[in-house]
Amino acid sequence: MGMTITEKILSHASNCNKVTPGDVVFANVNKVMIHDVSGPGVMKVFKELEKKGKPMGKIWNPDNVWISEDHFVPASDRVSADNVIQLTKWAQKNGIQKHFKYGFGQYGICHTLSHEEGLVLPGEVYVGGDSHTNTTGAMGAFAAGLGHTDIAYVLTHGKIWFKVPETLLFKLSGKRPAHLMAKDIILNIISDIGTDGANYKTMQFAGNVVDELEMEERLTLTNMTTEAGAKNGIIEPDTVTTEYLKHRTQQKFNLIKSDADAEFGEVFEYDCDKMEPSVAKPFSPENVVVVRELQNTEIDKAYIGSCTGAKLSDLRSAAKILKGRKVRVRTEVLPAAQSIYMKAIKEGLVTIFMESGAVIGPPTCGACCGAHMGVLGKGEICVSTTNRNFPGRMGHVESQTYLASPMVVAASAITGKITDPRDIQ
Amino acid sequence: MILQGTVHKYSKANIDTDVIIPGPYLKIHDHDELATHAMEGIDPEFTKKVSDGDFLLVGNNFGCGSSREHAPIALSKSGIRAILSPSFARIFYRNAIDGGYLLPIEIDENILDQIDDKDKIEINLENHTIKDMTKDNKIYDIKPFSKIISEIVEAGGLFNYNKT
Numbered sequence: 001m002g003m004t005i006t007e008k009i010l011s012h013a014s015n016c017n018k019v020t021p022g023d024v025v026f027a028n029v030n031k032v033m034i035h036d037v038s039g040p041g042v043m044k045v046f047k048e049l050e051k052k053g054k055p056m057g058k059i060w061n062p063d064n065v066w067i068s069e070d071h072f073v074p075a076s077d078r079v080s081a082d083n084v085i086q087l088t089k090w091a092q093k094n095g096i097q098k099h100f101k102y103g104f105g106q107y108g109i110c111h112t113l114s115h116e117e118g119l120v121l122p123g124e125v126y127v128g129g130d131s132h133t134n135t136t137g138a139m140g141a142f143a144a145g146l147g148h149t150d151i152a153y154v155l156t157h158g159k160i161w162f163k164v165p166e167t168l169l170f171k172l173s174g175k176r177p178a179h180l181m182a183k184d185i186i187l188n189i190i191s192d193i194g195t196d197g198a199n200y201k202t203m204q205f206a207g208n209v210v211d212e213l214e215m216e217e218r219l220t221l222t223n224m225t226t227e228a229g230a231k232n233g234i235i236e237p238d239t240v241t242t243e244y245l246k247h248r249t250q251q252k253f254n255l256i257k258s259d260a261d262a263e264f265g266e267v268f269e270y271d272c273d274k275m276e277p278s279v280a281k282p283f284s285p286e287n288v289v290v291v292r293e294l295q296n297t298e299i300d301k302a303y304i305g306s307c308t309g310a311k312l313s314d315l316r317s318a319a320k321i322l323k324g325r326k327v328r329v330r331t332e333v334l335p336a337a338q339s340i341y342m343k344a345i346k347e348g349l350v351t352i353f354m355e356s357g358a359v360i361g362p363p364t365c366g367a368c369c370g371a372h373m374g375v376l377g378k379g380e381i382c383v384s385t386t387n388r389n390f391p392g393r394m395g396h397v398e399s400q401t402y403l404a405s406p407m408v409v410a411a412s413a414i415t416g417k418i419t420d421p422r423d424i425q
Numbered sequence: 426m427i428l429q430g431t432v433h434k435y436s437k438a439n440i441d442t443d444v445i446i447p448g449p450y451l452k453i454h455d456h457d458e459l460a461t462h463a464m465e466g467i468d469p470e471f472t473k474k475v476s477d478g479d480f481l482l483v484g485n486n487f488g489c490g491s492s493r494e495h496a497p498i499a500l501s502k503s504g505i506r507a508i509l510s511p512s513f514a515r516i517f518y519r520n521a522i523d524g525g526y527l528l529p530i531e532i533d534e535n536i537l538d539q540i541d542d543k544d545k546i547e548i549n550l551e552n553h554t555i556k557d558m559t560k561d562n563k564i565y566d567i568k569p570f571s572k573i574i575s576e577i578v579e580a581g582g583l584f585n586y587n588k589t
Contacts, residue, residue, distance in 0.1 A: 037451045041454055076452075199512065390490060
């Protein structure tokens with residue numbers, strides 16, 4: 001019996017000829033990411049270990065580590081500012097060159113930088129101190145989120161334990177309608193399998209719809225696998241992957257694919273012809289209904305931001321709908337990285353957004369996690385391109401978030417109610 | 426290992442990390458300060474109720490959501506020694522084990538209805554049982570840890586584990 005792409009990557013990384021789901025391996029790691037929340041957390045782990053007489057020692061490979069400042073930038077208060085100072089000193093002391101600093105050229109949300117900057121390559125094992133690290137699996141890598149202790153361990157040992165996950169294969173076929181985005185598809189999948197439907201497992205996407213999706217849309221699929229509890233999300237690399245990376249890296253990489261006789265835990269077939277624009281109602285990403293069921297739901301805010309929903313393709317999709325129209329509710333657009341912001345300016349997207357009445361903000365995770373830069377007040381209702389709608393996620397515990405595609409959010413901004421993009425005149 | 430303590434029960438499923446320790450506190454890395462905000466999203470009185478060595482009894486998929494290690498840290502520093510649940514989200518589970526903060530223990534779903542809030546229980550990790558001392562010492566089975574998990578627990582966290 002052959003191996004899936006995830007099993008192959010983990011077997012190579014752990015120098016085993018063959019792994020099967022359930023095996024525990026210590027996998028060598030290629031790339032590690034920390035940000036301004038997990039970074040100080042990792043530093044705290046090292047401090048606690050030092051107190052117990054276990055000094056940190058050297059970082060295994062500073063060239064394979066990169067840092068983003070994204071959650072609390074621009075600094076929301078003195079504590080956040082101190083965290084960035086602490087992180088900067090630590091990076092310098094440990095010789096980490098790839099530090100994407102707020103206010104120094106390219107910076108942005110960690111998961112966006114990982115693909116936008118070509119930091120992670122197909123076939124690699126990539127771990128990040130953030131749950132949405134799964135995003136980068138769309139590049140054909142094994143990408144998984146870890147906590148502070150595990151990241152500290154990887155930084156000093158270059159490897160980490162994994163239980164080899166069983167793979168769930170999602171075959172997406174049919175002709176995808178123009179108004180149907182990857183976000184609609186993944187919300188429907190999470191609705192079917194539930195927020196623990198892929199717990200400890202791999203979600204792999206394939207089929208002609210995936211083949212035809214541009215890289216940034218594929219990244220939305222893998223990004224949201226975290227919301228089904230998946231260890232990783234993955235898509236086999238193809239010409240879309242190599243084209244995307246051509247201008248982003250000079251490094252060589254291997255295009256690992258599943259064996260023809262690979263064994264999947266379960267195979268789910270989806271016909272995308274019949275799928276409709278959908279939203280996840282509060283307070284769970286699995287609470288999914290078609291948009292037209294909610295068309296009288298009034299909203300207070302439309303949010304286009306985050307690693308999930310503020311890539312260039314997301315901004316283009318939203319701009320197509322907002323062009324020449326005015327927003328009726330508070331609308332915020334925060335490109336996911338400085339480079340995407342710049343491309344949006346050059347393409348005229350920012351002008352479209354501003355003429356519609358939306359405000360444009362700097363790249364940050366702030367509002368998505370209810371931390372700063374536009375949190376929701378008591379009772380406020382938001383329709384958002386982000387990934388989570390738990391109680392209090394985007395602000396007050398009595399606020400509500402509806403998760404949707406950038407097209408649905410843009411259409412809703414225009415009407416002030418949750419709106420299917422097909423219903424915009 | 427035998428542990429005794431009081432149960433604090435929140436039987437809701439999918440208690441996520443935004444509820445266990447809300448986003449605005451992610452910038453805090455002082456463990457004692459984090460503890461003062463534990464479970465703030467579901468029970469603002471939580472930290473007043475918990476004594477050192479107590480247990481949580483919670484619905485399935487506990488700890489879903491973000492990878493924030495703040496979640497097991499806040500619970501552990503507020504006094505929680507072990508969490509009983511039908512299932513845990515993966516990153517929460519490994520953070521709890523690898524950081525050596527507390528013990529995530531898997532139970533059968535029906536136990537959730539049998540044991541009540543404030544019951545005094547005993548968890549026996551040698552013979553994989555729970556004894557409900559408030560209810561005539563009724564015994565329930567718990568799911569044993571897998572090999573690697575029990576070895577990391579025994580070592581006291583991943584940094585003390587040397588069998589790589």
